[in-house]
Amino acid sequence: SGFRATVLTLYPEMFPGPLGLSLSGRALDRGDWSLDVANIRDAATDRHRSVDDTPSGGGPGMVMRADVVARAIDTVSPADDPRPRLYMSPRGRRLDQRLVRDLAAGPGVVILCGRFEGLDERVIEGRGLIEVSIGDYVLSGGELAAQVTLDAVVRLLPGVMGKIESGSEESFEAGLLEYPQYTRPQVWEGREIPEILTSGDHGRIRAWRRAEAERITRERRPDLWDAYRAGTDGTT
Ligand code: ADE
Numbered sequence: 001s002g003f004r005a006t007v008l009t010l011y012p013e014m015f016p017g018p019l020g021l022s023l024s025g026r027a028l029d030r031g032d033w034s035l036d037v038a039n040i041r042d043a044a045t046d047r048h049r050s051v052d053d054t055p056s057g058g059g060p061g062m063v064m065r066a067d068v069v070a071r072a073i074d075t076v077s078p079a080d081d082p083r084p085r086l087y088m089s090p091r092g093r094r095l096d097q098r099l100v101r102d103l104a105a106g107p108g109v110v111i112l113c114g115r116f117e118g119l120d121e122r123v124i125e126g127r128g129l130i131e132v133s134i135g136d137y138v139l140s141g142g143e144l145a146a147q148v149t150l151d152a153v154v155r156l157l158p159g160v161m162g163k164i165e166s167g168s169e170e171s172f173e174a175g176l177l178e179y180p181q182y183t184r185p186q187v188w189e190g191r192e193i194p195e196i197l198t199s200g201d202h203g204r205i206r207a208w209r210r211a212e213a214e215r216i217t218r219e220r221r222p223d224l225w226d227a228y229r230a231g232t233d234g235t236t
Pocket of ligand 1: 088089091132134135136137138139145
């Protein structure tokens with residue numbers, strides 16, 4: 001579908017990683033999307049190819065240099081690139097299924113993966129980077145967060161998922177958690193498959209699944225349950 005992903009990282013060996021396997025890997029092989037990986041260090045100019053420097057004002061760690069990172073971005077993404085430029089960071093907007101769907105509907109993404117203590121703020125402003133977090137915990141770099149983001153986006157691209165889970169019977173698309181699933185045998189360690197599921201009555205099965213999805217959402221995620229009931233489930 002022509003979705004183009006470009007990743008900027010100091011650890012290009014981390015890609016494609018899991019994105020080269022399974023659903024996303026097969027989609028990559030089919031040409032449903034493309035992945036280009038650029039080493040930020042290739043944009044360094046000095047003899048030691050340095051990409052970071054000490055924080056202005058003092059303090060621990062190192063900061064990624066604005067000039068080097070901007071050159072890396074400009075090399076893969078011209079000023080008129082229509083693709084959003086994401087910077088993976090725990091300070092960012094939380095990734096959710098709505099953002100995933102919006103990204104999948106666009107032409108692609110450029111994703112900058114940070115390392116060290118951070119990135120010079122001026123390159124975030126100057127290159128229009130959108131900060132995105134995958135959750136309230138701190139990873140040692142943006143690479144895994146970029147892979148999580150791309151995995152979630154790629155499975156929504158046209159042709160990638162095929163028949164199963166075409167994306168809308170799915171919990172998060174409906175704003176609910178998934179109903180329980182079972183497969184044979186009918187009895188396992190004394191536990192039975194709910195008889196309704198083997199009844200062949202697809203109307204009752206649909207109603208049972210909806211009721212179970214609602215129960216599980218209410219019990220486990222009151223925040224999602226409130227949004228679902230208000231009709232503002234965050235996925236729509
Ligand atoms: N980099 C480090 N931690 C991160 C997180 N939680 N989300 C996105 N990028 C990150």
